[in-house]
Amino acid sequence: MATDLRLAQNPDADALLSRSPLAALIGMLLDQQVPMEWAFSGPHTLLERLGGGDLDAHRIADYDPEAFAALCSEKPAVHRYPGSMAKRIQQLCAYLDEHYDGDAETLWRDAATGPELLARLEELPGFGRQKAQIFLALLGKQLGVQPEGWREAAGAYGEKNSFRSVADITGPASLVKVRAFKQEAKAAKASGASGASGAGGAAKK
Template sequence: MAVEITHIDYSDLSGGLVRMMDRFKEKGTLTGEIEDDDRLRDDPNAALLGLLYDQRVRAESAFTGPLRLKDRLGHLDMATIAEMDFEPFQEHFSESPAVHRFVNKMAENTQKVAAHIADEYDGNAANLWSDGADLDTIEKRLQDLPGFGPAKASKIKYVLHYFGHRDFSDEA
């Protein structure tokens, strides 16, 4: 389904996320598939993991990686993912096409992020941002997660805005 999103300035960014937002302006889809965009809008855990995976792979592959994982597991329940034995989890992660090219490290980071979200945010990534926290606070919360440094955390504004999890058009 086509989604109406107010565009915000992303001229401070470069790379794959910019390509995705440019595509959204032109064609109404971030990932290239409306259905995948909708699934990322419906699942804040998937959107967060997509940002985690946005590293040394095409951004579209990074953001659809959590959807592949969800299809294989039947869920993105963070507590369940955190508690899975690593080897079986890694096998799901590495099925072709792999969730991410760096299977071992990203599978490990996924379980660490899942544990943090399960423990600190009641298993729901939306709780990182849905309490009305300002952008600086959200970015600081992200930097507490494995695999999220300042540069990656600074992209959360665009991920949340364009995937419809939080409107940042007033802050543009």
């Protein structure tokens, strides 16, 4: 992974994401119900507390669960829900340890096609289809991982200049665009739900 990711908006955290495939995967795992910068700063926070030069899937998987949860819960916590996310991080690392010998990059290094890579990502603990597609788009757009059919497999997140997700964030300006897109989508969803509720109420009358 030789690129400069700017997802945490913090030089040290972004440097780790840029050189560590496992850090990038953990950041993607944490990217829910918290601001993106918080999620992608999580791996660097973990590394500072664990010590060493990089995150190690085998070490994290074998860490005492209670001690690891406590480590994730120290302030600043790695996530709004540090206990449940500590468990998910360990599950992810255990899966990587068992299926990829702890080497996260193996996930995409030899993937022949976009659909194959998407399927591998969807098998990861904590990765549903949407999260898998967003990470696939991040790999293709910013990390040069572009197996045949990767854009199609990533769906709308693979489109050029879509500014839909972290895959499109390269700095403060693009972060603003992605945030605006998410807010518009959230408002549209809320409006649709409200309309459906109103229609249902009218039908009952």
